Amino acid sequence: MSVRQIRASLAADPQVGAGNVLSARMALGIGLDQPMLAFDTDIDAIPAWEPITVRELDRRVRARAAALAAQGIGPRDPVVVCADAAGESVLAALALTRLGAIPALVNPRLDAEKASRYIRRLTAVGVLTDERHRAALAGYDTGTPLLPEIGSLGAGDPDAAPPAYRHASQDPVAITHSSGTTGLPKAVVHSHDSLYAAVRYRLALPRPQGSDRLLSALPGAHAATLIALNLALSSHAEIAFLSQQSAAAVLEAIELRRPNGVLGFAATWSDLARHDLSARDLSSVALWWNTGDCAHETHIRHLVAQGSREALVDRRRRRIAGSAFVDGLGSTEMGHSHFHITHTPETDRYGRCVGKPHPFVDCAVLDPAGDALEPFEIGELGTRSPTLALGYWNDSATTYRTRVRGYFLTGDLVYRDEEGYYYHVDRVVDSVELGDGHRLHTAMSEERVLVGCPDVLDCTVVAVREGERVVTDVLLQLAAGADRERDRTKEVKAALEEAVALTVRQVVAVDDSAIPLGPTGKVRKVLLREQHLASLGVAGDAAAEAAR
Template identity: 30%
Template sequence: MLHRWLDRHAARTPDRVALRHGAEAITYAGLAAQAAALAGGLGARGIGRGDRVAFLGLNHPAQLVLLAACARLGAILVPLNWRLAAPELRFMLEDSGARLLFALPEHLALAEAALPPACALLAPAAPPTGPAPPALGEAGDALLLIYTSGTTGRPKGAVLDQRALLANALNGRRLHALGPADRVLTVLPMFHVGGLNIQTVPALLAGATVLLHPRFEPDAFFDTLAAERPTLTLLVPAVMQALVAHPRWKTADLSCLRAIGAGSSDVPLPLIEAFQARGVPVQQVYGATETSPIALYQSVAEAMAHPGSIGRPAALCDCRVVDAAGRPLPPGEAGEIEVRGPNVMRGYWKAPEATAAALRQGWFRTGDVGIRDAAGRFWFTDRLKHLIISGGENIYPAEVERVLREAPGVAEGAVCGRPDLRWGEVPVALVVPGEGFDPDAVLRFFEGRLARFKHPRAVIAVPSLPRTALGKVQVEALRAMAAGAHS
């Protein structure tokens, strides 16, 4: 498991740098020692197998130390999205039953506003420490509880056990051909499985060095390329677009990168071509929070030869395309992508009905539509769920609509995604006006109720919402209306 891998690297290569974070360099011996001491401190506070401990903050070594400490104890880490509003975070803390919340200084006020009475607040700068306890965590112990928005508008916690993280890390090592000589640049947030599990944790299990940025900043990215010469990094389309549009793009030396991973949403071909024209293969990675997330990926050769494909099944999982009844479809026919393997979640936290709906005879139903071609490559075509992906962040219309319904002057309303050059998509609200309707007041109503990235970018007044004969809102017609109002 993760803590055992760190202990082995600490014994074999104690002086190799595991993490660089600003001016701080942590060796494998240092990382293992910090994790063991934190596990001792947590154990002294009564944290043991199955207990939940949350983390709120930008990317920081403290989160990875906490992950390893939880793995040692058999406890569960709950990474929290610092972009969320306090009521959203409070729901996750209460739902998970987190006993402790570690919050970095820049998010301390947010943490205090979100903190339930039963949860204690701690500072990672002064963590509890104690003698290293026995390594109790085993393969079957849950290790990560990561909340992902649901179509009901309430987030669900996907439970990933230590076995899932190990299988995913082995898939990641195969995907990136990771080895001890690699330097992996992490700029995506580690409260997502993408930023945490596609490259970062696999790199640590491979004995490589992780160059950890608090968050994505284009100039810091280019500075690190020049100074640290990373060999790999993981990006989302919004980040790729920001780099390609930056004044330093044309002169930056990208030769240190043997590839970049890309995912979280459909990656536009012009962005793939922009990187590959500079000699950097763009390996698409497909998956979900519930699959840890690596399920499908491209090899470097296929990334160059077949841009746009989402690849082939990872080494330790199976993928297939099925019809509505779950029957496998032949190549060339579109259907839902399903995933099976040790990397798949054990279920949703305290949500047996949602778990039963998502897992069918051992297969995770992704809700995404794809095609498998005759050569065995998969291609993403559409989403069954009406998910909006804006700058790599998942936004579910139902969650936004719950707030919209309470806004003043809204008789009826619905939310959909509208194409956006910078973010890929942005949420917009279509509203049937009621008494006192004011579009600006509706937008202001979202302040403090939802994370800012979920706020509608526009409120469009319409005479009625397009509905089916059964009364359901027709999402495609809604999107067409939103696009037409923008043109």
């Protein structure tokens, strides 16, 4: 059976989903002894970066399933998983779904106080974590018993594992959480079918260039990692998982592993923009694959100038300089990016264009009443898709509040053009009404500043209401060697829309440490607004209003 046949067989089987891809691969009995997966930390007796086969992966998973079953874990039991090592998180998730349990993945970068509150709301049957997080959580009441240390599970007997659980289409197979940039993260529930729907769609397409040997720089405790894992297993593609998403870790791994494709979030591409990529060997990379928030033009251009890809030149397939960058827009709740656009050094459709919807997506730009808007009118993105999560765990109020007329409201402000391309301008919570028909969209303003100011690596626009007027501060993170003392107010204002430029109070160069980030690397703009309100002497109700 060829790779194409493996893909076709899994895509055609309606019983295959996010909860049983590994078992389905084992049942096919093909390609089980080829090196397929690697992790950046030691796993059991397997050294870091040593590739393991599908057969060995199954053995490691069954060992953990046996150990968890011995602890009484079984079908429909939610179990918290929180570990620094991506490999431990991935293997634990696979073992729990094999049992029919529900892994509740918690980002290890979430601070202990917030993590404890989040875990308490899950009402899980146990917490599966590493020594560092066991110590960090010791002073907090999670309301959940600790299970054995996550690294000890590999000592289980693989032959003692119960038979793989048979999932139904709507069975919950994972709980992952939102970024938490506006407060306590929301617990999002994914089903057997929803978390596999986009994978099934991709299996029916030709395997894209750059997807046969992957490096995942996605957070290990994220739905995107589970999707990447299932896609690799279903496509018979090699994949290596990083536990860190920093540029330094990614660059080192690229030079070591020589991947053809790199998966990540916008925060990683932003971090890479701080490095001279021409000084590194990135020639193996044909594809950068972004998910979650869409990426900024300047960061994309920085990446596609590197690497190499195959292209038709004079009717012949040749290797040429420059790579491709697949952008889009997704979220934990959306289950997969719902849009796609591919950038190369030769393309020029930017301006926060997230592309066109995938064929499995039905979306619309909606007004506050839930009615569809016309092209070029800005509204909230509503979407229907088989990839959508079931809702929020233990929070039916939020689940139903985010639905209108059959659409899931993503919290993103977008518009579409007459060709059907969609453009992302901001998050609803970050956009500010200016009056006279004008709004300040922070994300689009940041895009404009980055394009207009070449020595700015990243930018954060903080807008708060001071009485009847809006005051905006523009925080600039500069390239190495840039003059931090030079006043850039004039060029920043020139890059902004006129109504937005009039609100600018100050333009200031800041250190990276001045920008608070959430566990997935997103800027915590709500916290920044609270800090700036405090600096203006505004507190109480105004701060609460700014945080909404």
